[in-house]
Amino acid sequence: MKKLFLTGVVFWVPLLVIYWVLNFLYGLVLKSLYLEPIKSLTLGLPTSAASFLSVLFITGLVLLTGLLVTNFIGRKLVLWFEYTVKKLPLISSIYTTVKQSLEMIFDERGQAFRETVLVRFPLETSWALGFVTARSDQGLLTVFVPTTPNPTSGYILFVQESDALKVDMPIEQGLKFIISLGTIGIPDFSALVYRSPENQKKD
16 A cells, blocks of 8 residues: 555656646645645535545545556556656656656665654744754754655755654655645654743743
8 A cells, every 4th residue: 555655646746746837836736736626526515624535535546546557557658658748848857857856755775764853943933844864973964854745845954963853753654744734644743742942941
């Protein structure tokens, strides 16, 4: 199941990035891609229910794509599709770059990301989910903080290891959490209570 999901992600995310670039407005994409097509089928359900159904629909679509892409006919179709995309100016470079980035991120050998951490970003009072990509001998961590729902873009932070909170979350679960807009694979944030500014003042 995990392999099918990741295969589907590698197929769809480059296309979504191209869609976002061509539309320029992230908010417009989020509205049209995640909610509006499903809302029209929810028969007046509350927004929260419509959003939940949207997430289920997208997850199912990604899994189905992963299943199709991993069989013989699906692989042939993907090769034909990629051959066609690579003939298009601009779109070709975007698609290739994003796909290569995703393949590196989802590498089963785990070479890209080492562990999942929480770092204070962008404010001292907030936390962001990130992945350690390097560690220096001086205890300095290189942390990649991805954006959501596209994990191929984000921020590179350099933080002291003592300032990064380790999270008991596999890399794959962390990526699912980001891609799903924080609705899938929610981690246990109870440890943050002991690191919050309010509790530090009490110590």
